[in-house]
Amino acid sequence: MPGSSFGEAFRVATFGESHGGGVGVIVEGVTPGLPLAEGEIQQQLDRRKPGQSAVTTSRAEQDEVHILSGVFEGQATGTPLMMVLYNKDMRPEAYREIKDLFRPGHADFTYLKKYGLRDHRGAGRASGRETAGRVAAGAVAMKQLDQRGVHIIAYTKRAAGIECAAVDLDQIEKNPMRAADARAAEKMVEAVTALARQGESTGGIVECVVRGVAPGLGEPVFDKLDARLAQGMLSLGAVKGIEFGTGFDCVDMGGSHHNDWMNKNGFLTNHAGGILGGLSNGNDIVFRIAVKPTSSVSVPQETVDIHNNETPIVTEGRHDPCICPRIVPVVEGMTALVLEDLYKRQAALHG
């Protein structure tokens, strides 16, 4: 009933706060025999970790993963896989000054209201750092999905008002924005760094494409493939919307134009984003998420403290001017968690 678990057959439970002992995850349901090594998981974590470039925060966490259980002689045993990243670069004192303030755009106010108390150090449980556990678990899921012939690719489609004109997947890991268009990426970096200098932030759109999913994946009716992906994506702190295929643009179309017709070679179009009736249809699964501008900015803002006194606030510290490049591996990891779970549930249905 509490909300830190996700999945049924491939199940993750994350734990950890930004400035506590560490963050991590238990993964249940890993296929026994799956080859697993910390190095592969570390690769994905390195894509999420802070300090990668000028467009990401300078916090210096190494995010080194440790496997404490569930792997024996290089293979998953099928028992709970526990992975932890100990917190190292903790500066709780940096948060002392603002511990009684509700930072605009942050969960300070709502966490206090929900729990009656809160760990104010670096957003505590509400920190983006929580997603490291998902990336680690997602790396495990990806390993298995790779054997299923499934591949997940996300990239920054738009940031700071600049949109990719083309989609070249080879470019994604070559630019600090993880954009799919080299020239757009350059402009994004320029715009984002300019905003960063002003202490301002920006948002963007991340697109995710999944290839190789055979038709029929998903669990009607509440755990439809799109329903679970939507839950997974909206469970990321910075995400404010999601759309599949043609998305919001479908609303003005006629049904006969939006419907993806079929011929003997398959679907003629992909307006549906690869999902029909909540089940994969064999097309690429395509969705986009709206990433809000980072809440932490150093321009002066107005807020109140826990005693409801009005006060100006300037959030100093090490923050990402645009979270898109770092959210890309999180989107991929979260997508992998959704897919791997549904694959195993499909196996159970017919098993």
Added chain:
Amino acid sequence: MPGSSFGEAFRVATFGESHGGGVGVIVEGVTPGLPLAEGEIQQQLDRRKPGQSAVTTSRAEQDEVHILSGVFEGQATGTPLMMVLYNKDMRPEAYREIKDLFRPGHADFTYLKKYGLRDHRGAGRASGRETAGRVAAGAVAMKQLDQRGVHIIAYTKRAAGIECAAVDLDQIEKNPMRAADARAAEKMVEAVTALARQGESTGGIVECVVRGVAPGLGEPVFDKLDARLAQGMLSLGAVKGIEFGTGFDCVDMGGSHHNDWMNKNGFLTNHAGGILGGLSNGNDIVFRIAVKPTSSVSVPQETVDIHNNETPIVTEGRHDPCICPRIVPVVEGMTALVLEDLYKRQAALHG
């Protein structure tokens, strides 16, 4: 693990196919003592039922609800509440002709791939008729939410390319589109009926506003309020996207502009749509969903049959040219299911 259940503390399990014995729902976790009568539930079902106007299907189901358990002398007992709507206006023979065809935009193809067989009568389990169970359960949730001071209102914001210029909640139930603007509604009806005459369909945008939710509702991290609403909405067959508050428009904003500042009277704006860090912040909860154009159209389309033979198809029958007016009560009901569940989970956390 199968997907026909939703919620943890207030839990629904729906069942039923379009042309089988009936559709319905078991609701677990209803607060004992809640006054309940079939009449109140029927009211919500009547808003969803077919045949309400020229812009909805002419299928003649009365959708009469029967409570089989969980209520005693007018009160919920706290034990499973079972509600069933027997199917009456079944014309399975109407589907015989197309039983081997994959109707474009429908789940025919994907259901067959998932299950290896399918009930072809009127989309079977994939029928929108399944949502009647959710509306019935949602009516129960609303009854309880009303006692909590929570009110949910959804309406058609856009349909057939026409958008409400104003929002007047009093108008919603006064026009067949359930639009919040009388003049826009008139134009919508005109446009939708024109499309219907051509055998074409259209989509729209439905907006939902929830008032009266105190701050702190939601379960970090996977069951955030927005994550669960997103799952719930995308679990509706016709929905292709969701956005909260400013939604996709937030992506080009600066953080200091998107953040909702506070003063001693509360938040100055509501860009976040009432949700911060996945928890309600006391503002109105606001989200919009993209409703796709109805897949069933009677203009000729191309498809294949189960033997992969190409064939033209014309979907005759009784269909909604625009599903928006009938999805409005479903959106409200589904929202109620999400909220009531999270209220009870909050009670458990502190209980």
Added chain:
Amino acid sequence: MPGSSFGEAFRVATFGESHGGGVGVIVEGVTPGLPLAEGEIQQQLDRRKPGQSAVTTSRAEQDEVHILSGVFEGQATGTPLMMVLYNKDMRPEAYREIKDLFRPGHADFTYLKKYGLRDHRGAGRASGRETAGRVAAGAVAMKQLDQRGVHIIAYTKRAAGIECAAVDLDQIEKNPMRAADARAAEKMVEAVTALARQGESTGGIVECVVRGVAPGLGEPVFDKLDARLAQGMLSLGAVKGIEFGTGFDCVDMGGSHHNDWMNKNGFLTNHAGGILGGLSNGNDIVFRIAVKPTSSVSVPQETVDIHNNETPIVTEGRHDPCICPRIVPVVEGMTALVLEDLYKRQAALHG
């Protein structure tokens, strides 16, 4: 979170009260394509239904099962299978007199304390009639288990102080006690009918043997095979204990004697009852449950009413002097629910 659901991959949710509209069950996760007909399910229900013989209650429910969804043209579709038994022989007025009394041994007192109100007609939700849903769902599970080569047999091992001297499975359905020994059965019938004449009741021991389960079934650590069977059995109202294999008698044995040694043909003994470390070991799974004497007796007892006034009570009505023969099919059904769920979970693990 409420407790009327059981299982994860093969999941049942029961509903219904003794004297409401009916009792029934939704079964999720039925393997698509499984041949299913009401007749086969009815057969199991007939073994549980009242009025079978002099040693069972004379309540005249026909317990006729109706499938409302999830079956199409004689096959399970894989979508929720809904089965309902409408209540017919309801005599709520029979309970009016005792509606404010706490019947000794019944759940009247505790249900009122839990829920704050209760359906007093025939024990309401606490009625043994709830188990009809389990038997129906269990019949579906058995159909699938049969294809897996798994067979479940339960029988009365002891009743009214008389114990089977031998185990002859062919005898079980030939005597009204469902005992595995014809001569013991005769004596049991005699003893039970004598007790019934005095208005007294008795209990017994039911043993269950499962054959054909391959080694490795169960989910460490909380959903071990024995843990789930224990939950399932203790969830039956009349059951007060369970033991596996040698059971309580193992406590005085030495480890080297209790351990089941192996040679190349398998285990030499079966003290463990077919379960090692919570997983099936390929031996017969063997457990016994303690069935308490039926609470409803017509000898005078002492109790209080809801106002805490002391009062004598004589429970008239139609009751089973010994529930053993009717609990036998329930034990089999519940065992089937446990096993089928674990089979599907095993498929998910490796899937």
Added chain:
Amino acid sequence: MPGSSFGEAFRVATFGESHGGGVGVIVEGVTPGLPLAEGEIQQQLDRRKPGQSAVTTSRAEQDEVHILSGVFEGQATGTPLMMVLYNKDMRPEAYREIKDLFRPGHADFTYLKKYGLRDHRGAGRASGRETAGRVAAGAVAMKQLDQRGVHIIAYTKRAAGIECAAVDLDQIEKNPMRAADARAAEKMVEAVTALARQGESTGGIVECVVRGVAPGLGEPVFDKLDARLAQGMLSLGAVKGIEFGTGFDCVDMGGSHHNDWMNKNGFLTNHAGGILGGLSNGNDIVFRIAVKPTSSVSVPQETVDIHNNETPIVTEGRHDPCICPRIVPVVEGMTALVLEDLYKRQAALHG
């Protein structure tokens, strides 16, 4: 779907193998604000840890608990509480010799069959060491239950064939057997050490009494209080049976004698063990479990290896001749997990 999680509203997920990096637990749903310190949890773990006396194994684990998340400034934050015990006294080489043998009474054979591979070091996941996580989580639950006025006491009632003649709770922690009778304890120690000298082991009966639970706790019908306790107890590796109140002895009683009559001061007897219809009735909750003789003995036994070659086996190493004294705190902890979960579920029902 995998089985390492337990509970719904107060939910634990354990991880860890005997000789991997460590064992531990994530606890979700801890009431925010609950005062928590490692010291209190350590106290319970110290009661379970090896090496306490001559009647327990000499393995030298200190079982030192570390809280990594979920506690801030001495209070539970309501977010996942993660506790880990790093493994220290690992001697994997001790297991090399028997790594291909199926030790009688152990899960070696069944784990290999289930998973296709296994961590052979000290029973891996099947090790009793896994229960340390439950004891740690149970200590947290107990802290909360203490505030509810609920107290759990377990003790060895019988071991090596010697039964307590009296029940004196003050004696439990004063003797190495955790027996409730000082004189019986002395004899037990004598008998157990004599068996240990011969390389043999023995079992026993542990009784658990819970005081202070108000009437109405439990979730009909599958999560009845006794059903969940039974699941919890049978999920302990050494437990082969459970009985409530009068237990198996009730089977020969008449209903009017087994029923606990009431007068205005409450129940006159407690044959039911404090549970009616699966709900607490306000009486002490009383149950007993059958603890099997420890499987590891150093007398020669017969078994096969993974290639099905027959071979004698002598399990050397550091083992408990009787697990009763160390299982007592595990029974208490597991009981606490069951109760605290049901308390929170009750809060949800009425919340």
